[in-house]
Amino acid sequence: MAEQTRGKLKIFMGYAAGVGKTYAMLQEAQDLKASGVDVVIGYFEPHGRKETIAKAEGLELIPRKTIDYRGCPFEEMDTDAILARHPHVAVVDEFPHTNVPGSERVKRWEDVHLLLAHGIDVVTTMNIQHLESLNDQVWNISGIRVRETIPDWVVQQADEIVMVDVTPRALLHRIQRGVVYDRAKAEQALQNFFRESTLVALRELALRQTAHEVERRIPAADRNAPLEAEASRPDKHRRIVILITANPKTAMLIRRAKRVSDFLGAETFAVTVQPTGDLSGLSEDERRAIEQHLNFARNLHIETRILEGEDVAEGLVDFARRNQITQIYVTRPRGQTWMPVLNRDPAQKIIALAKDMQIVIVSDRETAGQRS
């Protein structure tokens, strides 16, 4: 393949179904076409919405590909056909989508990366609740655990992120009018995900995330120019280590630590301490849990290590000292008591050993009703 420039990626960011992301994406395609750009629809999800379907009129549509899974046909984006057609721009709906098993790539964002690598610009859509590092907060806000997530680094690589904003009240009116869903489904949606306070909080998350993404894209030298106090202070180098254990809250810990480290521009490591220096000494369940957590960290672009050591706290603090770590991230201790001598959770010992470092104890963002 001849050397070519990577395509540009633009994301229309929303906070719920029906805010107008697909519409905005198609409008952009129409505008591009009107100004003479070679643009195709790589994939779009009409959801049976009239205004959206009308917006697609006159645009070239690359037919979807049918994939058989357990005897049922599923339709997915035909990435090969788009590559063969090689337009200047492809618009691709639903960036966080997971392809049906049997597809060449697991995630749609991986298909999009392939298009970009071949020099095709992509315009896509997503909702804030699919961003990996916000998964726990979204659960806290909506009571829903979103499974289809997209790693933050994938979103960070986008050239441009645009907020598609509509007020929750306008969105609820749209739903009541049946624009977004048919009547029966609308009733259900209104009861669950679409309660107004939930929508308001998700919208706030989307606005703040977009503001952050805009700021990230301002060249670093000038980013803090208006904030003199900040500019005059040399940016301290922050290095973060996350303690990986079999504790099921570890995924939450990784997400939170990674989010903070991304915002602060810190280096991040995820470390587990084992007496054997590998995972062989563990029970099947523990080994699987720790492997899962290490994999999860790697997928978020965090460097992982398995350290040898009899004592978790000592091993971790020793690693932190040798690697000039400034912050240690651990989950909130489990157990019945916080009596120092009785609790075997390593968190307490780490705090006692590392009085020269910052230690962050992360607890879940449970909703008020859950707390006892």
Next chain:
Amino acid sequence: MPSELRRKTPEELLREVQAEEAEAARSGHLKIMLGYASGVGKTHRLVDEARRRRARGQDIVIGGVQPKVPKSVEPLLANLEIIPLKQIDGGSAIDVDAIIARRPMVCFIDGLAYNNPPGARNPTRWQDVEELLRAGIKVVASINIQYIEELRDQVAAITGKRAGETVPLSFLQTASEIEIVDAPPEEPMERSPEEQMEAQKRQERLSRLRELALVLTADVVDYQLTDYLESHGLHQQFGAHEKILVCVTPRANLQEMMEEAQVVAQRFHGELLVAYVKQPNISTEDQSALDARLAIASAAGAQIHILGGDDPAHALLDFARSRGVTQLYVGHSQRKGLARLKGSPLDKLIWEGHGMDVRVFPQ
């Protein structure tokens, strides 16, 4: 399970009814469309909303348009009813009398930040809008962030220009709805190196304004959400807005804690809070150490919250929860040897600090 699914107590139901009544009694209904620069498509969005509402059968009028209208908007405007501006002494203002007499369901006003000419009924256009709202007319109005009084300095620091005519933020906060019109600045075209440089600088300025507009909208949304939750008696914290609470103690390394807190607050566009718990029998030595640390916090511009209570950890946690704190900063414990066995206030903070990060700092 989200708390709203709980069975509501009679008190909660009562509060809810009262809140709804209060909202119904509030006159008018204001919707703001916020832009970060001219040319991002605010006028188009506003006029398009007017068109769509009319298509749905709502009685709408245009009560104010900008002197220059983008070409793409002209055909949209042609089909809408416009109440022209009133000419007064060579200036112009929206025609409040004519709009109130016409009594539309919704009045659209493109451009909220105008000072009216002398002799007009109100000094500014936003006060005219207040009158329309009081008369029970819904208003949809647009504004750019440079015209918001409280943002004038921040915008001037970015653009070097200071707007003459402004609208106070408090007026925007009374809006029932606020929406941001977000669009990235246009890509600089291939030009000469100097032009390229100039275009790049312009784009950076626009990006900063964009960031400011997004954060402002988020802040207004947060303000309204808090208001809504409180008026409905819901003690739920969503953590959509990062809030950092720095706890001051006599031995805390407050310099480091404050520096870190300020950087984190700035990066997250978050809020910084400082608190300390009053101790009844504090030694003179500790008191002066505490005073020195409080001075550091004050010098950093932080407002200090003084808390009371027998149990310092609980006082801090109660305050943190009531404010929706997401990160609590505290110093390492000083206790050594046998004293540790009892468990320190720090232990308690960590043990009971549900729903937030507790960050322990070196002393």
